[in-house]
Amino acid sequence: xxxxxxxxxxxxxxxxxxxxxxxxxxxxxxxxxxxxxxxxxxxxxxxxxxxxxxxxxxxxxxxxxxxxxxxxxxxxxxxxxxxxxxxxxxxxxxxxxxxxxxxxxxxxxxxxxxxxxxxxxxxxxxxxxxxxxxxxxxxxxxxxxxxxxxxxxxxxxxxxxxxxxxxxxxxxxxxxxxxxxxxxxxxxxxxxxxxxxxxxxxxxxxxxxxxxxxxxxxxxxxxxxxxxxxxxxxxxxxxxxxxxxxxxxxxxxxxxxxxxxxxxxxxxxxxxxxxxxxxxxxxxxxxxxxxxxxxxxxxxxxxxxxxxxxxxxxxxxxxxxxxxxxxxxxxxxxxxxxxxxxxxxxxxxxxxxxxxxxxxxxxxxxxxxxxxxxxxxxxxxxxxxxxxxxxxxxxxxxxxxxxxxxxxxxxxxxxxxxxxxxxxxxxxxxxxxxxxxxxxxxxxxxxxxxxxxxxxxxxxxxxxxxxxxxxxxxxxxxxxxxxxxxxxxxxxxxxxxxxxxxxxxxxxxxxxxxxxxxxxxxxxxxxxxxxxxxxxxxxxxxxxxxxxxxxxxxxxxxxxxxxxxxxxxxxxxxxxxxxxxxxxxxxx
Amino acid sequence: xxxxxxxxxxxxxxxxxxxxxxxxxxxxxxxxxxxxxxxxxxxxxxxxxxxxxxxxxxxxxxxxxxxxxxxxxxxxxxxxxxxxxxxxxxxxxxxxxxxxxxxxxxxxxxxxxxxxxxxxxxxxxxxxxxxxxxxxxxxxxxxxxxxxxxxxxxxxxxxxxxxxxxxxxxxxxxxxxxxxxxxx
Numbered sequence: 001x002x003x004x005x006x007x008x009x010x011x012x013x014x015x016x017x018x019x020x021x022x023x024x025x026x027x028x029x030x031x032x033x034x035x036x037x038x039x040x041x042x043x044x045x046x047x048x049x050x051x052x053x054x055x056x057x058x059x060x061x062x063x064x065x066x067x068x069x070x071x072x073x074x075x076x077x078x079x080x081x082x083x084x085x086x087x088x089x090x091x092x093x094x095x096x097x098x099x100x101x102x103x104x105x106x107x108x109x110x111x112x113x114x115x116x117x118x119x120x121x122x123x124x125x126x127x128x129x130x131x132x133x134x135x136x137x138x139x140x141x142x143x144x145x146x147x148x149x150x151x152x153x154x155x156x157x158x159x160x161x162x163x164x165x166x167x168x169x170x171x172x173x174x175x176x177x178x179x180x181x182x183x184x185x186x187x188x189x190x191x192x193x194x195x196x197x198x199x200x201x202x203x204x205x206x207x208x209x210x211x212x213x214x215x216x217x218x219x220x221x222x223x224x225x226x227x228x229x230x231x232x233x234x235x236x237x238x239x240x241x242x243x244x245x246x247x248x249x250x251x252x253x254x255x256x257x258x259x260x261x262x263x264x265x266x267x268x269x270x271x272x273x274x275x276x277x278x279x280x281x282x283x284x285x286x287x288x289x290x291x292x293x294x295x296x297x298x299x300x301x302x303x304x305x306x307x308x309x310x311x312x313x314x315x316x317x318x319x320x321x322x323x324x325x326x327x328x329x330x331x332x333x334x335x336x337x338x339x340x341x342x343x344x345x346x347x348x349x350x351x352x353x354x355x356x357x358x359x360x361x362x363x364x365x366x367x368x369x370x371x372x373x374x375x376x377x378x379x380x381x382x383x384x385x386x387x388x389x390x391x392x393x394x395x396x397x398x399x400x401x402x403x404x405x406x407x408x409x410x411x412x413x414x415x416x417x418x419x420x421x422x423x424x425x426x427x428x429x430x431x432x433x434x435x436x437x438x439x440x441x442x443x444x445x446x447x448x449x450x451x452x453x454x455x456x457x458x459x460x461x462x463x464x465x466x467x468x469x470x471x472x473x474x475x476x477x478x479x480x481x482x483x484x485x486x487x488x489x490x491x492x493x494x495x496x497x498x499x500x501x502x503x504x505x506x507x508x509x510x511x512x513x514x515x516x517x518x519x520x521x522x523x524x525x526x527x528x529x530x531x532x533x534x535x536x537x538x539x540x541x542x543x544x545x546x547x548x549x550x551x552x553x554x555x556x557x558x559x560x561x562x563x564x565x566x567x568x569x570x571x572x573x574x575x576x577x578x579x580x581x582x583x584x585x586x587x588x
Numbered sequence: 589x590x591x592x593x594x595x596x597x598x599x600x601x602x603x604x605x606x607x608x609x610x611x612x613x614x615x616x617x618x619x620x621x622x623x624x625x626x627x628x629x630x631x632x633x634x635x636x637x638x639x640x641x642x643x644x645x646x647x648x649x650x651x652x653x654x655x656x657x658x659x660x661x662x663x664x665x666x667x668x669x670x671x672x673x674x675x676x677x678x679x680x681x682x683x684x685x686x687x688x689x690x691x692x693x694x695x696x697x698x699x700x701x702x703x704x705x706x707x708x709x710x711x712x713x714x715x716x717x718x719x720x721x722x723x724x725x726x727x728x729x730x731x732x733x734x735x736x737x738x739x740x741x742x743x744x745x746x747x748x749x750x751x752x753x754x755x756x757x758x759x760x761x762x763x764x765x766x767x768x769x770x771x772x
Binding site: 117118121122125126129131146178179180181302303304306307308 | 607608611612615616619623654656657660661663664665666667668669670
């Protein structure tokens with residue numbers, strides 16, 4: 001059957017079982033938008049191309065399926081680069097299609113021409129410039145294969161207008177032929193045996209679980225490994241929810257704003273079992289001082305991660321789930337384990353947990369109105385908002401966040417019980433991620449409640465997509481922790497720039513967030529004191545036909561603790577407790 | 589490129605990289621090096637006998653990053669099919685040099701004699717200059733370049749080294765040098 005290039009592209013997406021795509025049309029991609037009308041694929045019309053990219057990311061993270069975005073050439077392509085870079089950092093499978101000027105016009109500085117494949121070279125796993133319509137089915141097939149296998153990531157297909165308008169004889173390739181692409185899958189049995197013997201010999205082991213656990217669907221395997229060995233687990237920012245926070249051996253998040261026990265357990269460990277994690281600088285702090293006494297087993301599907309930052313004693317290049325399953329098998333085969341062998345280590349961890357819990361000043365929240373004089377309203381702590389949200393929503397609620405203080409509080413104070421219930425911008429730190437990513441997540445999982453926790457700075461970067469959510473009837477819920485500042489920047493200026501605050505004040509009232517929400521067809525609520533928090537959340541939870549935005553007026557002075565200052569050793573962690581002691585010392 | 593850091597030495601390692609002969613492959617390889625802060629000392633690219641593939645010979649400066657990390661990152665490029673490191677004592681290496689040398693009537697015969705010693709060819713003749721082509725092991729090319737320098741070099745171009753593993757039984761001298769071509 002003869003197809004136009006545009007029809008072949010849409011048909012190829014259908015063959016890949018794409019159910020939804022996020023996009024915005026324009027000149028060069030116009031031919032493809034015509035067959036979209038007749039396609040069963042749902043198209044969500046965004047208000048800005050960056051939004052399309054983040055929606056596709058949110059969709060991918062909530063569903064485990066590749067997200068698809070389609071935009072035109074030139075400025076549309078450059079607008080989506082941020083989302084590609086974000087997906088590249090966090091290994092999110094994304095297929096992005098960009099329009100391009102006609103092949104005859106490429107290189108002539110034509111209207112809305114950019115070198116899209118050149119620009120995106122460093123932020124995609126691979127990209128293609130289609131020059132012949134006959135290549136379309138092959139390229140689309142390769143694109144989905146590369147995006148979703150091995151270490152997942154974004155790919156981009158640049159699609160010139162004349163190729164879209166030319167014709168081809170339809171076919172669908174049976175397979176992909178990529179001689180240079182053979183992603184790892186099964187672990188080397190020898191490496192697994194070596195890893196197992198390190199695990200069995202360790203006295204202070206810690207499992208350092210990263211995003212690879214979620215990508216490889218290894219949560220159940222991880223749970224078996226922990227059940228078998230009794231080894232405690234830290235879950236990185238990208239792995240929150242891969243192992244339930246309620247599990248007694250879950251120590252929570254490590255890293256710059258990780259809790260004391262998770263950070264210190266790694267520092268004092270004699271073995272780190274790194275599973276799909278990449279020794280990111282936000283986790284290690286000063287690398288030379290990171291976990292100095294630990295041997296390392298490093299499992300990753302990407303060979304380049306093994307030894308990139310820290311040279312492991314045992315490197316396992318494999319799919320994380322297969323590797324963990326093989327490890328379970330090898331340890332089981334070695335005979336029964338002494339249940340008490342880790343008792344002293346666990347006792348030490350329990351002591352740290354009791355001594356240095358992740359906490360904040362709850363006096364205003366626990367007895368609202370009584371802590372201060374009648375004239376002073378009790379301040380609303382952002383952590384209290386997160387805890388209240390957690391207590392008032394279903395256990396499988398999907399939580400999405402932007403980047404900054406609110407993100408860290410969300411990770412610290414939310415209790416994650418299920419995989420793929422936490423969606424955030426980890427590696428790139430993209431402000432403005434939350435609103436569009438939440439929309440994408442809700443599109444992919446309409447059965448789940450989806451809440452975004454956002455900062456007021458982040459919200460203003462992409463909140464025009466609330467119009468998209470309303471128009472497409474995607475009932476997301478947004479909790480703005482409005483502290484009137486670029487809070488994390490303010491915190492660094494407070495701690496490292498002698499409280500010289502430079503360009504961080506935003507005002508709590510500009511814009512009027514309730515007015516913004518209402519103008520975009522959402523319900524807008526404002527919360528100013530602790531006793532209003534739960535009723536507002538309950539009201540939002542009842543709404544299922546449109547988005548809800550709650551403007552929580554939180555304490556501007558609140559800071560994220562614990563904190564390891566950038567470039568410092570994780571041994572120099574600053575905790576809330578040590579900060580309070582300092583403050584008390586100053587008052588005496 | 590960092591020509592000021594001296595000739596091929598212990599910090600330089602030679603990678604032979606088989607790539608799919610597709611548009612933009614050289615940009616992907618070069619982009620990876622620049623993005624991750626790796627240094628290329630020299631680079632030569634040309635198609636192989638199989639038109640589907642090209643071979644890139646890269647001399648990498650391993651001072652800034654360990655070779656295994658460079659190789660692992662290169663291997664992630666979809667169009668990179670195979671990477672092998674060629675140790676100098678296990679490879680036949682060659683390079684091609686074109687050089688225009690000042691050679692007036694008084695010096696011309698000396699230059700022509702040296703070209704003959706190095707098995708080179710005179711490819712262009714001017715009133716007071718010659719352009720010479722020499723192919724051979726990179727060290728030999730270095731020596732020839734040094735010998736020409738006192739006469740006055742007006743222009744010089746080297747291809748960068750290319751290499752293949754040594755054959756165990758016999759060595760075919762043919763095809764030891766080939767000009768670089770841009771496949772991107």
